[in-house]
Amino acid sequence: MSTQVLLVLAAPLFGIGVYGALSQQSFVMIMMGLELMLNGAILAAATFWSLSAGGTPKGQLLAVVVMAVMAVEAAMGFALVVNVYRIRKADITEKLKALRG
Amino acid sequence: MREIVFWAMAIAAVVTAWRVFRADSMVRAAYWLMASFVAVGVILVLLGAEFLGLVLLLMMAGEMTIMAVFMVMFMMNPAGLNPMTMVHQHRTSIVAGVVAFAGLAGVGILGRFPDARVSEPDRATAQLGGELLGDSMLVFETAGVALLATMIGALAIASSKGRYGGADEGSAPPELGRAGEPPTTKAGERDTGEQRAGQHEAEDEHAGHGGTMSGMEM
DSSP: OOHHHHHHHHHHHHHHHHHHHHHBOBHHHHHHHHHHHHHHHHHHHHHIIIIISTTOHHHHHHHHHHHHHHHHHHHHHHHHHHHHHHHHOOOBGGGOSOOOO | OHHHHHHHHHHHHHHHHHHHTTOSSHHHHHHHHHHHHHHHHHHHHHHTOHHHHHHHHHHHHHHHHHHHHHHHHHOSOTTOOSOOOOBSSHHHHHHHHHHHHHHHHHHHHHOOOOOOOOSOGGGHHHHHHHHHTTTTHHHHHHHHHHHHHHHHHHHHHHOSEETTEETTTTOOOSOOOTTSOOOOOOGGGOOSHHHHHHHHHHHHHTTTSOSOOTTOOO
């Protein structure tokens, strides 16, 4: 468990998240891609906290902030999915050619 | 022993993350994602961040359950009985993902980072608590207020009607008529959410034919 190994482990999590967020059509699957990117970010933050920053508490605080971002992203994402589905009956991005209304 | 657990969890995190976008069922995809978070949570515990690891597990268990419920509610093919591939711009996405991976892995391998391990592993959680309610209290409070604002905003977006009427009561459609006159639709004539949704669709079809849609019934 060295800094290099853990950062190289966080990289594919982020990369798979990028792939998912760009390629998926379903809104919820796009959100899964975003979550996966944040998963890699949390792992990298905890790695630096544990192995490279001498255990300063601010490192853990950064991970807590990333978790708050995750919660905000999920809540707003689900709210928008509900709203778009109610108005447009759309559940994939291809059905939303325009954002109006 | 720690090394074995670490490598098992590292491989599990990446493999389950990859399975998320290869599962035939979206519910299964949600649980693959949760498995990936579980693996990362165990790695966080191994790194000494017990509190963060367990909070991550608890948070993701709740969130993935909600996500699975959403899949069943909204998405086609939730059970995964048919093969499913719902992708667009596939090649571009693969290239972007590989580039992101290569860039970050390159930074991880080639970068030079200070080697400073946790100084007091036993007191990590206590130090985090002191930090959250001490020097960084403003950050912590800001995160809390942001979550509160998110709750209110999510309810405002997701609810179709408030206590006294629809969400867009009193608002006017933004488009102008052909001669440039403002639309004459009164917001008060809109009654239920379903009529309103239908009216929006009708306005979409008839955009440019004048804004007078008040007599329109679905």
